[in-house]
Amino acid sequence: MNEFVGRLAGPLVSVGEELTTEFEARLADSGTLAVRVAYGVVRNRADAEDIAQEAFVRAFRRFADLRDREKFRGWLVRMTWRLALDFRRGGKRRSAHEDGAARAWPSIGDAEADMVATERSKRLWAAIDQLPGRLRVVIVLAAIEGHGVKEVAALLDVPEGTVKSRLFDARKELQERLR
């Protein structure tokens, strides 16, 4: 009897292990993307991590349908974006925005230059925030990890032409606001 149960459960266990292994790979592969997408909306690292974790938990629930890498990344990005918007609308922000705090370039130790950079970051964030949602998500995704039009289209599940025109509009609006 135990042998029979073992033979029956064997494939199930191996399928479960396989799914877990694949999910771990997606977590390693797309964790940074999810955190950055959330950060683009909430602009707080801790909140962004919370949101990205929640998106991963939801992705895990239906991972059997999301085993394809591209499908998974697209679903994850859209879910993270939606969760982040809900979070911001709900006013659940943990602390103040970290405008400029996340910039990747190293500080040159010049207080005046730091201040100018922070001011520029604030203006840029303000300009991004003023963009309509459909343009904002496109510009944020295009800026993250150097995604091209094709990749952004795949992530958002929209035609490439749509991404191109939205990217053009977003850049144009940003340029005007930053002038």
Add this chain to the structure above:
Amino acid sequence: MSDERDDLLKEIGDLLGVEPSPSFAAGVRARIASESGHRRGWLTWFAWAGAAAAVAAGIAIFSISRRVDFSAPVPVTTAVATKAETPAVAAVETRAAAPATRLRPARQLPSVAAVFPTDERRALDALLRGLKAGRAFVPPAASQVDPVTGELLPLPPVEIPPLFPDEDGAIRNRTGRLPR
């Protein structure tokens, strides 16, 4: 795409260049594990609730089946409604006269309504009236007393002769035709 625009995207990319903390992946795993535990907890709760409901239903069924135990030999008294204007049926209430050792008190037993045909009800009425007035016929054997103890003697066995229908449709026994 102009260089200026490329610079803009790069600048935004720099703003978004946050890295997840080292505990990020562990946090995801912990959340998934806690959610699985939560679901298991719900399943366990449902299992316990189902078992409790089954036990409660069993107790209720057992209790009801004990309370309505009509097959038990309960001593009863019978009171017959004797109003003249009683319609074609009369209700008879049956109650326990004395609490039996393994039964509940009489007041807790259910009352039973029985329906009698009109002629039987009249016969019972007549018998009760006759007993009250001392006019009822009591067979001699039923009133014989033991001269030593003064107690009533046991009744001899009652023999009912077989009945036959005759050619006219009347009922007769060995001694002759019975009155209609």
